[in-house]
Amino acid sequence: xxxxxxxxxxxxxxxDKWRLFPSYQLERRxxxxxxxxxxxxxxxxxxxxxxxxxxxxxxxxxxxNNKELNRSFKIDYLVYCKKANRVLFIxxxxxxxxxxxxxxxxxxxxxEINIKQLIEGFIKISKATKSxxxxxxxxxLVGINWIKMERNAPENSSIDYEIEIVYIQPKEEISPGxxxxxxxxxxxxxxxxEDIITKRFVESLRNWRTNPx
Numbered sequence: 001x002x003x004x005x006x007x008x009x010x011x012x013x014x015x016d017k018w019r020l021f022p023s024y025q026l027e028r029r030x031x032x033x034x035x036x037x038x039x040x041x042x043x044x045x046x047x048x049x050x051x052x053x054x055x056x057x058x059x060x061x062x063x064x065n066n067k068e069l070n071r072s073f074k075i076d077y078l079v080y081c082k083k084a085n086r087v088l089f090i091x092x093x094x095x096x097x098x099x100x101x102x103x104x105x106x107x108x109x110x111x112e113i114n115i116k117q118l119i120e121g122f123i124k125i126s127k128a129t130k131s132x133x134x135x136x137x138x139x140x141l142v143g144i145n146w147i148k149m150e151r152n153a154p155e156n157s158s159i160d161y162e163i164e165i166v167y168i169q170p171k172e173e174i175s176p177g178x179x180x181x182x183x184x185x186x187x188x189x190x191x192x193x194e195d196i197i198t199k200r201f202v203e204s205l206r207n208w209r210t211n212p213x
Contacts, residue, residue, distance in 0.1 A: 005196055012204045019094065020212050026094040031055070031076065033201050034092055034168060037190060038077065042088070044189040045181050046166075048081040052144050054137070060121030064109045070128045072121075073106050080144055087115060087161045093169040094208055107165050114160040119146050123154050170209045183209050 019026040034041075039050040057078035062069035079088040089107055093099060110118060119141070126134040138154050141147040146158035165178050172182040183205045190202050
């Protein structure tokens with residue numbers, strides 16, 4: 001047990017230290033920890049029950065600008081809340097200065113065109129690529145009835161939802177049209193956990209509230 005605790009401490013100590021180094025992307029290394037607790041965080045802060053979480057959900061850029069372009073940008077977490085009839089577009093920012101107007105614009109446009117058209121774009125990308133990873137994601141979308149398989153081909157069976165853009169970031173701020181979940185919100189959500197991993201994650205979250213630059 002002592003060795004396991006030391007390994008956990010070493011892991012988070014490296015994240016704490018290396019986030020201060022140039023070009024080190026803490027978001028990419030820590031996103032799994034946020035994802036594990038995301039259902040509890042959303043239930044505590046936003047009062048929604050999570051049905052499904054999809055990481056790095058691809059949004060076909062061609063759907064946003066009416067062009068035949070199969071490139072995509074990714075939403076950190078697409079979260080489906082069936083009971084609330086709502087979808088969350090969640091962006092994780094461990095450094096508040098990494099917020100980019102272009103990304104905000106993409107998210108707003110994706111929200112505007114809504115899920116049915118976004119799934120249409122996803123199917124176009126899946127048909128244009130040979131990656132089996134898209135097949136795996138198709139199976140996930142079949143599970144929530146956003147896609148159905150017809151003669152081994154994906155067909156769009158999704159509907160539109162109320163969409164909410166959510167930023168998980170170090171500090172609260174006034175951001176019209178966007179929902180902010182601060183690290184303090186997460187710390188509060190996880191305060192009752194007694195396991196060593198959560199406690200050590202919370203300790204790092206307190207450090208990560210400060211600007212690394």
